Amino acid sequence: MDQLTVGIFGLTGCAGDQLTLLNCEDELLAIAGKVRMKSFKMASTTEVGGEIEVAFVEGSVCQPRDLALLREVRGRAHNLVALGTCACFGGVAAMDQRLDPEILKEKVYGTEGDLFAIQRARPLSTYVDVDFMLPGCPVEKEQLLETISCLLKGSFPEIPTTPVCADCRIRENVCLVIEKEQVCCGALTRGGCKARCPSLDVPCLGCRGPVEDAYYRAEMEFLAARGVTREVVRKEMLLFSTPAGMGERLEKEFD
Amino acid sequence: MGDKIIEIKHLTRVEGHGGITVFLDGGKVRDVHMDIFEGGRFYEALVRGKPYHTLAPIVSRVCAICSASHAVCAQIAVEDAFGIEISPRTRLLRDLLLQGENIESHALHLFLLVLPDYLGYPSALDMARDHGHAARMGLALKQLGNLIQETVGGRAVHPPNVLVGGFGRMPSPSALENLVEKVRMGMEMIPILVELMAGIPVPRVLEEETVYLALLPPEGYGFVSRRIAASDGSTYSVEEFASICHERVVSHSHAKQSLYSKRPFAVGAQSRVVLAGDRLEGQARVALDRFGGQQGPFGQGNPLFNGLAQAVELVYSLETAARNLQMLLDGAFPTEEKRPEIVPRSGTGIGLIEAPRGILYHQYEFDEEGTIVDADIITPTAQNLSNIERDLRLITERYGSMIGRDGLLLPGMAPLNGKDLPFLLQVIARAYDPCISCSVH
Numbered sequence: 001m002d003q004l005t006v007g008i009f010g011l012t013g014c015a016g017d018q019l020t021l022l023n024c025e026d027e028l029l030a031i032a033g034k035v036r037m038k039s040f041k042m043a044s045t046t047e048v049g050g051e052i053e054v055a056f057v058e059g060s061v062c063q064p065r066d067l068a069l070l071r072e073v074r075g076r077a078h079n080l081v082a083l084g085t086c087a088c089f090g091g092v093a094a095m096d097q098r099l100d101p102e103i104l105k106e107k108v109y110g111t112e113g114d115l116f117a118i119q120r121a122r123p124l125s126t127y128v129d130v131d132f133m134l135p136g137c138p139v140e141k142e143q144l145l146e147t148i149s150c151l152l153k154g155s156f157p158e159i160p161t162t163p164v165c166a167d168c169r170i171r172e173n174v175c176l177v178i179e180k181e182q183v184c185c186g187a188l189t190r191g192g193c194k195a196r197c198p199s200l201d202v203p204c205l206g207c208r209g210p211v212e213d214a215y216y217r218a219e220m221e222f223l224a225a226r227g228v229t230r231e232v233v234r235k236e237m238l239l240f241s242t243p244a245g246m247g248e249r250l251e252k253e254f255d
Numbered sequence: 256m257g258d259k260i261i262e263i264k265h266l267t268r269v270e271g272h273g274g275i276t277v278f279l280d281g282g283k284v285r286d287v288h289m290d291i292f293e294g295g296r297f298y299e300a301l302v303r304g305k306p307y308h309t310l311a312p313i314v315s316r317v318c319a320i321c322s323a324s325h326a327v328c329a330q331i332a333v334e335d336a337f338g339i340e341i342s343p344r345t346r347l348l349r350d351l352l353l354q355g356e357n358i359e360s361h362a363l364h365l366f367l368l369v370l371p372d373y374l375g376y377p378s379a380l381d382m383a384r385d386h387g388h389a390a391r392m393g394l395a396l397k398q399l400g401n402l403i404q405e406t407v408g409g410r411a412v413h414p415p416n417v418l419v420g421g422f423g424r425m426p427s428p429s430a431l432e433n434l435v436e437k438v439r440m441g442m443e444m445i446p447i448l449v450e451l452m453a454g455i456p457v458p459r460v461l462e463e464e465t466v467y468l469a470l471l472p473p474e475g476y477g478f479v480s481r482r483i484a485a486s487d488g489s490t491y492s493v494e495e496f497a498s499i500c501h502e503r504v505v506s507h508s509h510a511k512q513s514l515y516s517k518r519p520f521a522v523g524a525q526s527r528v529v530l531a532g533d534r535l536e537g538q539a540r541v542a543l544d545r546f547g548g549q550q551g552p553f554g555q556g557n558p559l560f561n562g563l564a565q566a567v568e569l570v571y572s573l574e575t576a577a578r579n580l581q582m583l584l585d586g587a588f589p590t591e592e593k594r595p596e597i598v599p600r601s602g603t604g605i606g607l608i609e610a611p612r613g614i615l616y617h618q619y620e621f622d623e624e625g626t627i628v629d630a631d632i633i634t635p636t637a638q639n640l641s642n643i644e645r646d647l648r649l650i651t652e653r654y655g656s657m658i659g660r661d662g663l664l665l666p667g668m669a670p671l672n673g674k675d676l677p678f679l680l681q682v683i684a685r686a687y688d689p690c691i692s693c694s695v696h
């Protein structure tokens with residue numbers, strides 16, 4: 001069988017998901033033997049054009065340059081995998097869709113001329129078809145390896161769709177909202193991280209993006225009964241996934 | 256003769272997106288640009304209006320490779336603003352976390368990103384076919400650094416366990432015991448690591464007077480301090496940093512650039528070795544001496560020595576991690592403790608640490624509720640950019656005649672067949688271990 005051709009691409013992000021691939025130290029050399037890497041700029045000078053069976057794309061679209069690369073990659077790739085929460089849902093750069101990116105830019109760079117073109121941070125699916133989403137900030141190593149091994153067999157894996165709360169129950173954590181009066185995004189966030197943060201007594205910040213069919217109204221009533229205001233929700237629960245609709249839905253349920 | 260341009264569209268084997276453009280005017284170098292075209296996320300503006308406890312998780316996302324540094328630096332700034340004292344155990348654990356990050360980051364850079372240049376491969380994965388031993392050692396060290404970060408920080412990247420005043424949960428004694436064993440195995444690699452690096456000649460392509468800046472701890476070698484030293488003999492306080500490292504916006508780069516007294520300067524492992532190498536002890540000191548000593552090649556303005564400085568620091572970080580673990584386990588401090596009470600107050604706080612690539616500065620202004628009003632982040636790579644451009648210019652001036660010619664002959668190195676000036680420019684830029692996401696942020 002021919003080797004699977006793969007490309008790893010980065011738009012605007014922190015490279016955490018590409019790093020997670022490099023962090024598969026035990027498996028990296030074996031993976032390298034099984035795939036033909038056509039592009040992985042962070043790790044290799046090799047750059048081969050043409051079709052790719054699987055393109056992993058990290059980061060969100062924050063500038064015209066990102067969009068051009070995304071379209072080019074989509075055109076070459078049979079399968080496009082959104083790698084990490086930025087690519088799936090917009091991530092941190094997209095945390096507040098009410099903010100005007102031009103004003104953000106001016107706050108950082110001053111008014112000394114318009115240096116470069118930007119656009120509002122958006123996930124890949126705003127612009128192109130995405131075949132598979134692997135959320136996480138960064139992605140969980142085991143899920144990344146599972147995805148690669150499924151792709152080698154020609155399929156996609158099953159990634160958990162249950163909320164972080166389900167992971168918390170499995171680990172028998174006490175609930176941070178009920179027992180410790182904290183603001184936690186676990187009920188609205190897709191699990192699969194083994195409730196990393198609540199297991200450390202740290203509230204979930206929603207880094208894996210919104211769970212698909214969360215019951216927003218119940219969650220808002222639950223939080224409101226504990227004195228959590230709309231302002232707190234806006235400031236503390238909307239750090240990663242606003243473009244995926246989580247922000248609007250949360251706000252709506254508060255009315 | 257018309258104008259000519261050397262263009263490296265996309266620098267590879269670095270974190271993030273950047274290129275190099277050299278403008279030649281006749282035979283002369285007119286300008287050199289380190290083009291940073293990474294998208295901006297505008298963190299300094301994004302965090303405004305957010306509560307202080309969301310700060311570290313947000314800004315750790317500036318960069319994955321040095322996410323622990325960003326998280327710790329942000330918390331130091333919050334603690335500075337609110338007047339919070341941290342416990343000795345928290346201090347030691349944070350240092351252990353930073354040592355883990357330094358091991359991971361240096362192993363990644365040295366073995367996976369830079370060594371392929373010296374051994375003539377497009378990537379470490381290609382290099383591994385012929386030099387499996389070196390690739391595996393790099394991967395093993397990297398893995399150890401990640402395990403330390405995972406154990407202390409709760410995740411190898413973007414550590415959620417680093418809170419204001421302490422940790423969500425302190426790692427258990429059994430988790431620390433497990434690290435002791437792994438660090439011991441890492442330390443067994445030290446002699447091989449040092450000999451491997453000593454056997455790879457560093458090309459003497461450039462020796463240009465350079466100003467080095469690094470933090471100087473109250474004692475010993477280390478990554479946390481409130482005092483900055485420069486190789487011109489000056490020292491500065493934390494409050495002076497933003498003004499001595501003058502940041503300006505340049506038109507060809509999304510990253511700002513810094514100048515110290517109107518001059519480019521360098522930060523990072525090499526700068527730390529130049530300024531504090533005499534404080535190293537144990538095997539790190541032996542390694543430093545093996546590579547020519549502090550007064551040897553490191554301070555001569557050849558950026559290619561950064562790799563050897565990183566090798567010295569790998570040894571230092573392994574030894575320090577072992578020492579920290581021993582102190583944490585010998586019962587001198589209680590294993591469980593409550594975090595100090597956090598009472599926000601209005602004011603400004605500054606965090607300053609040595610990230611793997613150099614001085615990292617976070618400054619925040621808070622209102623009386625602890626909401627962020629203003630933020631300023633100065634990253635190591637942004638500080639290095641002017642110096643990188645200067646070096647690229649000097650290299651082009653010196654080796655300009657090699658453009659388009661095969662078989663670049665570098666002093667102290669076998670001829671690089673099939674490689675010419677653009678290759679050398681990339682080698683120079685990579686030696687600084689640029690972290691481009693950080694530089695833009």
Ligand code: SF4
Pocket residue numbers: 012013014015016017058059083084085086087091092136137138139316319
């Ligand atoms: S999803 Fe998280 S880890 Fe991945 S690029 Fe974005 S910020 Fe970085």
Ligand code: SF4
Pocket residue numbers: 164186189190191193194195196197198203204205206207208209415
């Ligand atoms: S608990 Fe929440 S914030 Fe933490 S890793 Fe899981 S999804 Fe991300």
